[in-house]
Amino acid sequence: MGLALLGLIWLITFVSTYFFVAKTWWLPPGAAEAAGFIDHQFALTFVLMGIIFVAAQLSLGYFAWRYREHASAAPAQYSHGNGRLEIVWTVLTAILFIGLNLMGSRVWASQRFDPPAADAVKVEVTGMQFAWYFRYPGPDGHFAPTSVKLMDPSAGGEAALGIVTSDPDAKDDIVTGTMYLPVDREIDVSLRSVDVIHSFFVPSLRFKQDTVPGLNIHMHFRPTVIGEYEIACAELCGLGHYKMHGMVHVVSQEDFDKWLAAREAEKQ
Amino acid sequence: MATPATIHAHAPQGFIRKYIFSLDHKVIGMQYFFLALTAVFVGMFLSLLMRIHMVWPAAVLPLVGEIKPETYLSLLTMHGTIMVFFVLTTAPQGGFGNYFLPIQIGAPDMAFPVLNMLSFWTTFVAFVVIIAAFFVTGGAPLHGWTGYPPLSAVQSAGPGEGLGADLWITSIAIFCIASLMGALNFITTTLDLRAKGMSLMRMPLTVWSWFITAILGLLAFGVLLSAGILLLMDRNLGTSFYVPLIVVNGQVLGHKGGSPLLWQHLFWFFGHPEVYIAILPGMGVTSQILSTFSRKPIFGYKAMVYAMLSIGLFGFMVWGHHMFMSGMSPYSAFAFSILTMCIGVPSAIKTFNWLGTMHKGRIRFQTPMLYAIGFVSLFVSGGLSGPFLAQPVLDIQLHDTYFVVGHFHLIMGVAAIFGIFAATYYWFPKMFGRMMNETLGRIHFFITLAGTYAIFMPMHYLGMAGQTRRYSQFTEVAYQAKLIPLQTFITYAAIITISAQLIFVINLFWSMFKGPKASDNPWQSTTLEWTTATPPPHDNFGGVTPVVNHGPYEYAVPGAPRDYVMQTDPVSASAH
Ligand code: HEM
Ligand SMILES: [Cu+2]
Ligand SMILES: [Cu+2]
Numbered sequence: 001m002g003l004a005l006l007g008l009i010w011l012i013t014f015v016s017t018y019f020f021v022a023k024t025w026w027l028p029p030g031a032a033e034a035a036g037f038i039d040h041q042f043a044l045t046f047v048l049m050g051i052i053f054v055a056a057q058l059s060l061g062y063f064a065w066r067y068r069e070h071a072s073a074a075p076a077q078y079s080h081g082n083g084r085l086e087i088v089w090t091v092l093t094a095i096l097f098i099g100l101n102l103m104g105s106r107v108w109a110s111q112r113f114d115p116p117a118a119d120a121v122k123v124e125v126t127g128m129q130f131a132w133y134f135r136y137p138g139p140d141g142h143f144a145p146t147s148v149k150l151m152d153p154s155a156g157g158e159a160a161l162g163i164v165t166s167d168p169d170a171k172d173d174i175v176t177g178t179m180y181l182p183v184d185r186e187i188d189v190s191l192r193s194v195d196v197i198h199s200f201f202v203p204s205l206r207f208k209q210d211t212v213p214g215l216n217i218h219m220h221f222r223p224t225v226i227g228e229y230e231i232a233c234a235e236l237c238g239l240g241h242y243k244m245h246g247m248v249h250v251v252s253q254e255d256f257d258k259w260l261a262a263r264e265a266e267k268q
Numbered sequence: 269m270a271t272p273a274t275i276h277a278h279a280p281q282g283f284i285r286k287y288i289f290s291l292d293h294k295v296i297g298m299q300y301f302f303l304a305l306t307a308v309f310v311g312m313f314l315s316l317l318m319r320i321h322m323v324w325p326a327a328v329l330p331l332v333g334e335i336k337p338e339t340y341l342s343l344l345t346m347h348g349t350i351m352v353f354f355v356l357t358t359a360p361q362g363g364f365g366n367y368f369l370p371i372q373i374g375a376p377d378m379a380f381p382v383l384n385m386l387s388f389w390t391t392f393v394a395f396v397v398i399i400a401a402f403f404v405t406g407g408a409p410l411h412g413w414t415g416y417p418p419l420s421a422v423q424s425a426g427p428g429e430g431l432g433a434d435l436w437i438t439s440i441a442i443f444c445i446a447s448l449m450g451a452l453n454f455i456t457t458t459l460d461l462r463a464k465g466m467s468l469m470r471m472p473l474t475v476w477s478w479f480i481t482a483i484l485g486l487l488a489f490g491v492l493l494s495a496g497i498l499l500l501m502d503r504n505l506g507t508s509f510y511v512p513l514i515v516v517n518g519q520v521l522g523h524k525g526g527s528p529l530l531w532q533h534l535f536w537f538f539g540h541p542e543v544y545i546a547i548l549p550g551m552g553v554t555s556q557i558l559s560t561f562s563r564k565p566i567f568g569y570k571a572m573v574y575a576m577l578s579i580g581l582f583g584f585m586v587w588g589h590h591m592f593m594s595g596m597s598p599y600s601a602f603a604f605s606i607l608t609m610c611i612g613v614p615s616a617i618k619t620f621n622w623l624g625t626m627h628k629g630r631i632r633f634q635t636p637m638l639y640a641i642g643f644v645s646l647f648v649s650g651g652l653s654g655p656f657l658a659q660p661v662l663d664i665q666l667h668d669t670y671f672v673v674g675h676f677h678l679i680m681g682v683a684a685i686f687g688i689f690a691a692t693y694y695w696f697p698k699m700f701g702r703m704m705n706e707t708l709g710r711i712h713f714f715i716t717l718a719g720t721y722a723i724f725m726p727m728h729y730l731g732m733a734g735q736t737r738r739y740s741q742f743t744e745v746a747y748q749a750k751l752i753p754l755q756t757f758i759t760y761a762a763i764i765t766i767s768a769q770l771i772f773v774i775n776l777f778w779s780m781f782k783g784p785k786a787s788d789n790p791w792q793s794t795t796l797e798w799t800t801a802t803p804p805p806h807d808n809f810g811g812v813t814p815v816v817n818h819g820p821y822e823y824a825v826p827g828a829p830r831d832y833v834m835q836t837d838p839v840s841a842s843a844h
Binding site: 001002004005008009012015016019020024025026027028034037038041042045046049052053056057059060063064067068069073074075076077078079080081082083085086089090093094097098100101102104105107108109112113128129148149151152153154162194195196197199201203206207208209210212213214215217230232233234235236237238239240241242243245 | 336337338341410411412416417418419422425426427511512513514515516517518520525526527528529562563564565566567568569571593594595598599601602605606609610612613616617619620621623624626627628629630631632633638641644645648649652653655656658659660661662664665667668669710714717718721725726729730732733734736737738739740741742744745746747748751754823824825826831
C-alpha cells in the first residue's frame with residue numbers, strides 16, 4: 001500500500017510538473033510594457049513554488065513507503081517535535097513569501113500611482129450587458145458628459161453611452177466597438193460600466209480591471225507589439241457573460257492617426 | 269441552569285424525540301451528516317451537468333433537458349452555494365464536530381442541547397429554501413455563489429434574478445442564523461464542559477479545530493447575515509446600499525449612490541474566514557489520523573495549535589485579496605497581499621509538521637490514513653498556488669480565470685472533502701458500530717485522488733492561458749476555443765471521478781447494516797471517544813465522568829505496556 005501510494009503521488013507530481021515545465025499551456029506572449037516584469041515575476045514564483053511542490057510531494061510519497069509498518073520495520077520514534085526546527089522553517093517561509101511579495105509591488109505601484117505620461121492617448125472603456133464600447137475624445141482632448149437618461153443600449157454606439165450630444169465636447173467624440181491603440185504610446189484608459197460589474201481583460205496586454213457602475217477607474221499601460229488581441233469579460237455579468245468579447249487592434253502611430261481621421265470624417 | 273447531565277438523565281423514548289427532534293448531540297451530528305451527504309450529491313450532480321454542457325453544449329440531458337447559458341449559470345450558482353454552505357460548512361463542523369467534540373472533551377452533551385437541535389433544523393429549512401429556488405418562475409439565480417450586486421440586486425438583470433434570487437439570499441440568511449447558534453454552542457461547550465484533567469493543551473487537535481472554526485463562524489456569519497439583509501432591502505424595499513444610478517435593459521432604475529464594492533467587502537470579510545471554516549476541521553482530523561496511523565505523537569502539537577490560531581486571526585485581515593481587480597483602492601492591495609503571504613506561513617508550518625509526524629513513524633494504511641495523506645497532498649498543491657494569487661501583479665493575469673477555480677477546488681473544495689472522507693472512514697465504527705469495507709475504501713481512494721488531480725490540475729493551465737471562469741461556452745473567444753480539448757479531458761475525468769463516488773455510497777450503506785461489528789477501539793487510538801462503548805451510550809460515558817491524565821497523541825511511549833497510552837489511562841501507564 002505504501003508503494004502504491006508513493007507511485008501515485010510521484011506520478012501526479014511528475015505529470016503536473018511536466019506540463020508546467022514544458023509550457024504546453026502558458027501565458028500568451030506579452031504585448032505590453034508590463035509583460036516583461038509580470039512574466040518574470042510569474043516565472044520566479046513558479047520556480048520557487050515548484051521546488052516546494054515537488055519536494056513536499058516527493059517526501060510525502062517517500063515517507064509513506066519508507067515508514068510503512070512491516071515485520072522488520074523499526075519501532076516508531078517517540079518524539080513530540082523539535083522547537084528549533086519549527087522556528088527555522090517559520091522564519092524561512094516568512095522571508096521567502098514576504099520577500100517575493102515585496103519584489104512584485106513595484107510594477108503594481110507604477111501602473112497605478114504614477115500619473116500617465118502627458119502625451120498619453122485617452123480612451124474610455126464602457127462595459128454594458130453584453131458589449132464593450134470605446135470612446136476617443138477627438139482633437140479637443142475632452143470627453144463630453146454622459147447621462148443615464150439618454151442611454152439606449154439597443155441603439156448601440158453613441159446612443160448606448162448616453163452622450164449629451166448638445167455639449168460642444170461631443171462634436172468630435174468617437175465611439176467604436178473595437179479598440180484601436182497606437183503602439184509604444186502610453187494609453188490612459190478610464191473604465192466605466194452602465195449596468196452591472198464587468199471586467200476588461202486582455203490577456204496579451206497583461207491588463208485586467210473590473211468596470212464598476214458608479215466608479216470611473218483610471219489606469220495606464222503601454223502596448224509594445226503590433227497585433228490584434230482579444231478581450232474577454234472576466235466578471236460574471238449575466239447570461240451573455242461568455243460572449244462579451246471584443247478586440248484590441250494595436251497599430252502603428254500612422255495607422256492609428258489614419259483610422260482616427262477616418263472616423264472623424266465619418267462622423268461629420 | 270439545567271446542565272446537560274440533568275437533561276439527559278433519561279434517554280428519550282419514542283421515535284420523534286429520539287431521531288427527529290432529538291436533543292442528543294450524537295443524533296444531531298448524524299442529522300447534519302446526512303443532510304450534507306444529500307447536499308453533496310446534489311452539488312456533484314450539478315457540476316456534472318455543467319461539465320457536460322461546457323464541452324457538449326447541444327446535449328439534451330435527462331431530467332434537465334437543454335441547458336441554456338442562463339441555465340448553466342444557475343447550475344454554477346447553486347453548485348457553489350450548496351457545496352460551500354451545505355457541504356463544507358455542514359459536514360465537518362455540524363456533523364463530526366457535533367458528534368465528537370463533546371465526547372472528545374469528556375462531556376455528556378453540548379452545553380445547550382435545545383439550541384443545538386434548533387440550529388440543525390434551521391439549517392434544514394435553509395436547505396429546503398435554496399432547493400426551492402430551482403422550482404420558482406425564472407429558476408435559480410445566475411449571479412454566482414458570491415452574488416455581486418448590481419447583478420444580484422436587480423430583478424431585471426437576468427433570468428433567475430427574481431424570486432429565485434430572493435430565495436437564495438433568504439436561504440443564506442437562515443443558514444447564517446443556524447451557524448451562529450451552532451458556533452455559540454461549540455464555544456461554550458469547549459470552554460465549560462471539559463472533563464477533569466482536559467486542559468486546553470491536552471485537547472485533541474480536532475477539538476481545537478472545531479473550537480477555532482466556531483469562533484470564526486461567530487465573527488463571520490453575523491456580517492454575512494447583515495450584508496444579506498441589506499441586499500434583500502435593495503431588491504425589495506428600494507434602498508440603495510449596493511446599487512448606484514444604473515441603466516439595465518434600457519431602463520433607468522430608481523437606485524442612487526449605492527456602492528457595489530460595499531457588498532464585496534462585507535461578503536469577503538465573511539468569505540475568506542469561510543474557507544478556513546471549511547478547511548480547519550479537515551486539518552484537525554488529518555492531524556489526528558496521521559498521528560494515530562503513524563503510531564507516533566503529532567509533530568509539534570503546540571506549533572499546530574498556534575498555527576491554527578494565527579490562521580484564524582490572519583483570516584480576518586486578508587479579505588481584500590479577492591478584490592485586487594475590483595476598483596478598491598490600489599494602496600490597500602499592499603496590506604492585503606502582505607497579510608495574505610503571512611497566512612501562508614502557518615499553513616506551511618502545518619504541512620511540515622504533518623510530514624514530521626510521518627517521519628520515523630510505523631505507518632498503517634487503513635482507509636482513513638489514505639485519505640489523510642491525500643489531504644496533505646491536496647493541501648500542498650492547492651496551497652502553493654496561493655502565493656501566485658496573493659501578488660496583485662500576478663492576479664492581474666490570474667484573477668477570475670480557471671487558475672482560481674483550480675486553486676480553490678484543490679485547497680478548499682476537495683481537500684475539505686478528503687477531510688470529510690477521512691473522518692467518515694475513521695469514525696464510522698464509533699458512530700454505527702460496524703466497520704467499513706477496506707477494499708472498497710482503497711479503490712474509492714485511489715480513483716478519487718487520481719481523478720481529483722486530473723480534474724483540477726489542468727484548470728491551472730487553462731487559467732494561465734487566459735481561460736476566464738463562469739463561461740458557459742468557450743466558442744466565442746478564439747484563443748479559448750483552442751483550449752477546448754483540455755476542457756474535454758477534464759469533463760471525462762469528472763465523469764469517472766463522480767461515478768466512482770457510488771463506491772463510497774455503497775460502502776457506507778452496506779457497512780451500516782452488514783459490516784463486521786466494530787470493537788470499542790478498532791484503530792487503537794488514544795482520545796476519549798475510543799474509551800467508551802461503540803456506539804456510545806446516551807450520556808456518552810454510561811454514567812462515569814472520564815478523568816484525563818495524558819495528552820492526546822501518546823503513541824510509541826517508551827516503557828508503556830502498549831504502543832499507545834489512552835488519555836484516561838492511569839498516570840503510571842506512561843513514563844511521563
Ligand atoms: C465533483 C467535483 C467537482 C467538480 C467537477 C466541480 C466543477 C466545477 C465547475 C465546472 C465550476 C464552474 C467553473 C466556472 O464556470 O467558473 C465550479 C465552480 C465552483 N465549485 Fe466546484 N466542482 C466540484 C466540487 C466542488 C466542491 C467539493 C466544492 C466545495 C467548495 C466546490 C465549490 C465550487 C465553487 C465555490 C464554485 C464557484 C461557483 C461560482 O463561480 O459562483 N466544487 N465547480
Ligand atoms: Cu461579463
Ligand atoms: Cu481569501
